[in-house]
Amino acid sequence: MGGILVSMEGIEKTFPGVHALKNCRFELRAGEVHALVGENGAGKSTLMKILTGVYHKDAGRILYKGQEVEIPNPRAAQDLGIAIIHQELNLMPHLTVAQNIFIGREPRKAGFILNDKQLNQQAQELLDKMNLDLDPRARVGDLTVAKQQMVEIVRALSFKSEVLIMDEPTSMLTETEIQELFRIIRELRKQGVGIVHISHRMEELKQISDRVTVLRDGQYIATVNTGDVTIDEIISMMVGKEIYETARSSQVDLDSEIILEVRNLNRGREIIDVNFELRRGEILGFAGLVGAGRTEVARAIFGADPVDSGEIYVHGQKVQIRSPHDAVRHGIGYLSEDRRRYGLLPTLDVSVNITAAALDSFTGIMGWLQRAQIQKVAQAQVDDLSIRTPSLEQRVRYLSGGNQQKVVMAKWLVRNCDILIFDEPTRGIDVGAKSEIYRLLNDLAESGKGIIMISSEMPEILRMSHRIIVMCEGQITGELAAAEATQERILQYATKRKSIARQ
Numbered sequence: 001m002g003g004i005l006v007s008m009e010g011i012e013k014t015f016p017g018v019h020a021l022k023n024c025r026f027e028l029r030a031g032e033v034h035a036l037v038g039e040n041g042a043g044k045s046t047l048m049k050i051l052t053g054v055y056h057k058d059a060g061r062i063l064y065k066g067q068e069v070e071i072p073n074p075r076a077a078q079d080l081g082i083a084i085i086h087q088e089l090n091l092m093p094h095l096t097v098a099q100n101i102f103i104g105r106e107p108r109k110a111g112f113i114l115n116d117k118q119l120n121q122q123a124q125e126l127l128d129k130m131n132l133d134l135d136p137r138a139r140v141g142d143l144t145v146a147k148q149q150m151v152e153i154v155r156a157l158s159f160k161s162e163v164l165i166m167d168e169p170t171s172m173l174t175e176t177e178i179q180e181l182f183r184i185i186r187e188l189r190k191q192g193v194g195i196v197h198i199s200h201r202m203e204e205l206k207q208i209s210d211r212v213t214v215l216r217d218g219q220y221i222a223t224v225n226t227g228d229v230t231i232d233e234i235i236s237m238m239v240g241k242e243i244y245e246t247a248r249s250s251q252v253d254l255d256s257e258i259i260l261e262v263r264n265l266n267r268g269r270e271i272i273d274v275n276f277e278l279r280r281g282e283i284l285g286f287a288g289l290v291g292a293g294r295t296e297v298a299r300a301i302f303g304a305d306p307v308d309s310g311e312i313y314v315h316g317q318k319v320q321i322r323s324p325h326d327a328v329r330h331g332i333g334y335l336s337e338d339r340r341r342y343g344l345l346p347t348l349d350v351s352v353n354i355t356a357a358a359l360d361s362f363t364g365i366m367g368w369l370q371r372a373q374i375q376k377v378a379q380a381q382v383d384d385l386s387i388r389t390p391s392l393e394q395r396v397r398y399l400s401g402g403n404q405q406k407v408v409m410a411k412w413l414v415r416n417c418d419i420l421i422f423d424e425p426t427r428g429i430d431v432g433a434k435s436e437i438y439r440l441l442n443d444l445a446e447s448g449k450g451i452i453m454i455s456s457e458m459p460e461i462l463r464m465s466h467r468i469i470v471m472c473e474g475q476i477t478g479e480l481a482a483a484e485a486t487q488e489r490i491l492q493y494a495t496k497r498k499s500i501a502r503q
């Protein structure tokens with residue numbers, strides 16, 4: 001590790017109703033990967049947004065290479081050589097990959113802005129250097145979330161920064177992509193870049209970080225060498241108490257009613273002849289690599305994308321689902337992987353978001369009655385899921401990432417659907433809240449709902465599912481009962497290409 005690049009001292013930040021940072025501090029050295037951890041809402045993103053000029057601190061000092069600096073806006077941070085990849089994606093969906101990478105600073109040659117062809121070429125060079133399989137000409141809005149995340153990473157790296165902050169870069173990536181990212185991170189570390197890595201995946205810290213700083217409730221708890229502590233020790237510093245893991249879900253009755261049946265589902269090359277059934281009380285895991293087609297299947301069942309062919313039966317009845325509205329009417333809920341695009345109304349408040357999907361059941365004649373009911377239902381969810389918010393009136397965009405995810409979850413729970421599809425339900429959720437969510441999924445299954453859980457976290461799939469379906473390149477390549485499932489067997493199926501040419 002090299003000299004001290006950044007040091008933040010006595011940082012204070014208050015939002016209306018929230019004391020987000022209290023006398024907080026942080027230090028980053030050149031050539032280190034520094035993990036920043038803490039529960040949802042602990043203040044990690046806020047601290048890094050202050051360092052990158054997104055938020056103004058109320059008090060405190062920032063030293064950059066020993067000099068006190070003011071960072072009034074993101075541009076100032078960029079000029080200093082500090083880059084950030086934000087937790088929420090910040091891309092322009094209607095622009096191409098190359099345009100997004102160079103947005104606001106299109107490369108020039110001899111004073112002229114490069115044309116599209118040259119722009120694409122430069123982007124291609126960057127992508128090649130990082131070994132990423134992306135087309136510079138692709139429209140970002142058409143890419144999967146994981147690919148979009150990679151575009152963000154490439155953009156941040158293209159600044160040749162000395163400090164690189166990554167706010168949960170891996171939450172949308174699968175194991176292979178994470179290893180690829182880590183390869184890039186190690187390369188940058190060797191070149192002396194200081195890297196801040198925010199993640200809720202504890203195993204990652206051990207793999208990639210040199211030091212760890214723990215925040216709790218906006219306060220600095222400690223900075224330790226990663227090699228000197230165990231994951232359990234870090235977790236107890238984060239939560240201030242021991243957490244107990246919940247056991248694997250209970251047995252499911254194999255004769256229980258089939259509540260969802262999908263027959264011969266097809267959509268272009270993304271979904272190829274998908275067949276499966278879901279039983280009452282069952283948690284059906286969907287495993288696979290990113291791009292395997294799991295989200296596409298979920299979206300097709302939910303009516304978010306049209307299909308070429310296929311039949312869907314709910315409680316044995318054939319149903320036509322042409323829109324999410326139809327799906328909800330048939331009791332199907334979908335908690336999407338991209339909460340910004342499909343899950344939330346960020347400018348509206350917590351209570352509206354929680355009750356949005358269920359509004360038709362709140363049509364009281366007297367407005368005040370309806371409102372009181374909404375508040376009551378919303379408050380119950382906030383309590384059940386421990387959603388950290390100053391009030392029900394807080395706009396959802398001001399909640400921390402993990403708490404936003406919990407709001408999406410609450411939204412579907414109040415709708416009381418029989419069939420729930422959870423797409424990466426614990427992405428961005430801290431370890432404590434994760435076990436709460438696992439408990440919740442188990443309770444839902446036990447109460448007779450059918451649950452499809454798409455997850456890229458192998459331990460989660462193995463621990464939660466009664467049965468596991470594995471997909472690869474749009475097809476189901478394997479099915480495993482909980483008892484016979486192992487990480488190796490899932491991976492085998494997940495990489496097994498069925499080379500059957502379609503007729």
Ligand SMILES: Nc1ncnc2c1ncn2[C@@H]1O[C@H](COP(=O)(O)OP(=O)(O)OP(=O)(O)O)[C@@H](O)[C@H]1O
Binds near residue numbers: 045047087428
């Ligand atoms: N712009 C804002 N307006 C109001 N409150 C905010 C704003 N930004 C953050 N907060 C609040 O500040 C606290 C810290 O949030 P922050 O996003 O820093 O948490 P975090 O540690 O990044 O959590 P997560 O792991 O969920 O991403 C939270 O209570 C959050 O609701």
Ligand SMILES: [Mg+2]
Binds near residue numbers: 046402
């Ligand atoms: Mg955050």
